[in-house]
Amino acid sequence: MIKAGIVGGTGYTGVELLRLLVSHPEVEVAQVTSRSDAGIPVADMFPSLRGILGINFTEPDPDALAQCDVVFFATPHGVAQSQMPALIERGVRVVDLSADFRIRDAALWAQWYGQPHGCPELIGQAVYGLPERNRAAIAEAQLVACPGCYPTATQLALLPLLENNLVDPSHLIANAASGVSGAGKQAKVANLFAEVADSFKAYASAGHRHLPEIEQGLRDAQSEGQAPAELTFVPHLLPMIRGIHVTAYATLLGEPQDLTALFAERYKSEPFVDVLPAGSHPETRSVKSSNMCRISVVQPQGRDTVVVMSVIDNLTKGASGQAVQNMNIMFGFDESAGLQAAALLP
Numbered sequence: 001m002i003k004a005g006i007v008g009g010t011g012y013t014g015v016e017l018l019r020l021l022v023s024h025p026e027v028e029v030a031q032v033t034s035r036s037d038a039g040i041p042v043a044d045m046f047p048s049l050r051g052i053l054g055i056n057f058t059e060p061d062p063d064a065l066a067q068c069d070v071v072f073f074a075t076p077h078g079v080a081q082s083q084m085p086a087l088i089e090r091g092v093r094v095v096d097l098s099a100d101f102r103i104r105d106a107a108l109w110a111q112w113y114g115q116p117h118g119c120p121e122l123i124g125q126a127v128y129g130l131p132e133r134n135r136a137a138i139a140e141a142q143l144v145a146c147p148g149c150y151p152t153a154t155q156l157a158l159l160p161l162l163e164n165n166l167v168d169p170s171h172l173i174a175n176a177a178s179g180v181s182g183a184g185k186q187a188k189v190a191n192l193f194a195e196v197a198d199s200f201k202a203y204a205s206a207g208h209r210h211l212p213e214i215e216q217g218l219r220d221a222q223s224e225g226q227a228p229a230e231l232t233f234v235p236h237l238l239p240m241i242r243g244i245h246v247t248a249y250a251t252l253l254g255e256p257q258d259l260t261a262l263f264a265e266r267y268k269s270e271p272f273v274d275v276l277p278a279g280s281h282p283e284t285r286s287v288k289s290s291n292m293c294r295i296s297v298v299q300p301q302g303r304d305t306v307v308v309m310s311v312i313d314n315l316t317k318g319a320s321g322q323a324v325q326n327m328n329i330m331f332g333f334d335e336s337a338g339l340q341a342a343a344l345l346p
């Protein structure tokens with residue numbers, strides 16, 4: 001058994017980590033932090049954990065967290081940058097769910113996140129935690145930067161096309177839609193029930209902070225000599241709690257081929273990517289509370305366009321489930337340990 005700590009245990013990704021880790025066969029949840037609720041039993045805030053987890057929230061304290069084998073940061077951007085170095089120094093392995101270490105260029109990070117990077121010296125150590133691309137490096141890493149929710153769904157939809165140089169990389173498009181839990185638990189008028197429950201809108205269409213992260217991942221997958229991947233990315237807010245649906249569009253180069261078969265071959269050994277039969281339309285409810293990404297590929301007849309749809313749960317494969325998957329890889333556990341549950345339907 002390893003001891004795990006969670007910094008930011010009261011938020012949406014924090015409680016999703018708790019849900020997954022309390023039934024993980026190799027993990028004891030040893031510390032769960034909250035500055036606002038320190039001293040309160042975790043199960044008082046989350047009654048679904050009554051009788052399952054008997055510890056209290058604590059203040060984030062590096063000395064106490066350093067007793068853990070792994071610490072998850074489920075905190076807003078900027079927090080891991082300041083609190084993580086004390087743990088890295090002491091040999092603790094860290095899985096960061098925030099965007100702090102996802103982008104390799106500190107200046108680019110500062111530009112999109114509106115603040116200077118607080119710990120540029122650790123960026124080079126961080127491994128981008130998309131197992132479908134970086135499994136071997138994740139296994140060796142001390143610091144894993146989990147991908148964002150939109151970047152997970154979008155990259156899994158487009159990577160096979162770019163890895164095989166099958167599409168024009170300079171005109172990629174992704175329309176994405178997320179449930180409201182993607183915005184986190186902190187109170188904001190824009191996320192009130194009456195503001196979101198009966199409406200649908202795009203946001204950040206001129207440039208969302210996930211764009212540089214997605215383009216970095218897509219460019220890493222390209223072979224040398226190709227024009228760098230450029231994406232038009234438009235996120236939308238869906239009137240539901242959890243789930244992401246991405247529809248990606250690209251222009252095919254070369255002769256037509258069976259792209260569903262190509263995607264199925266690419267992901268055949270992946271425990272958490274399911275390529276659906278051609279003509280399917282993946283539904284967010286088919287992945288709700290599960291770590292699965294479901295993908296379908298459409299080739300409209302007589303066109304040189306390919307459309308790829310992908311769905312994930314933003315809190316599971318888009319955040320905490322992928323964080324647990326990364327921990328499993330880092331510690332040599334079965335990659336699916338604690339993650340086998342099927343989706344909640346309907």
Ligand SMILES: NC(=O)C1=CN([C@@H]2O[C@H](COP(=O)(O)OP(=O)(O)OC[C@H]3O[C@@H](n4cnc5c(N)ncnc54)[C@H](OP(=O)(O)O)[C@@H]3O)[C@@H](O)[C@H]2O)C=CC1
Pocket residue numbers: 007008009010011012013014033034035036037060073074075076077079097098099147148149181182183184185186314315318319
């Ligand atoms: N929601 C989602 O779908 C996804 C979120 N993420 C990322 O994961 C991270 C967490 O997101 P989410 O759970 O939604 O956020 P929430 O706002 O729901 O929760 C944030 C948590 O961090 C704690 N916290 C805030 N400031 C500090 C601080 N300075 N030091 C220590 N703890 C702090 C809060 O507790 P307290 O204030 O009591 O200490 C709270 O528990 C974010 O970086 C987010 O962008 C990634 C993928 C998807």
Ligand SMILES: CC(=O)N[C@@H](CCC(=O)OP(=O)(O)O)C(=O)O
Pocket residue numbers: 097098099147148149150178179180181182183184210235237
């Ligand atoms: C609906 C909503 O607001 N979604 C968030 C993205 C989700 C998220 O938390 O982003 P990270 O994965 O980078 O942490 C947003 O658009 O900023």
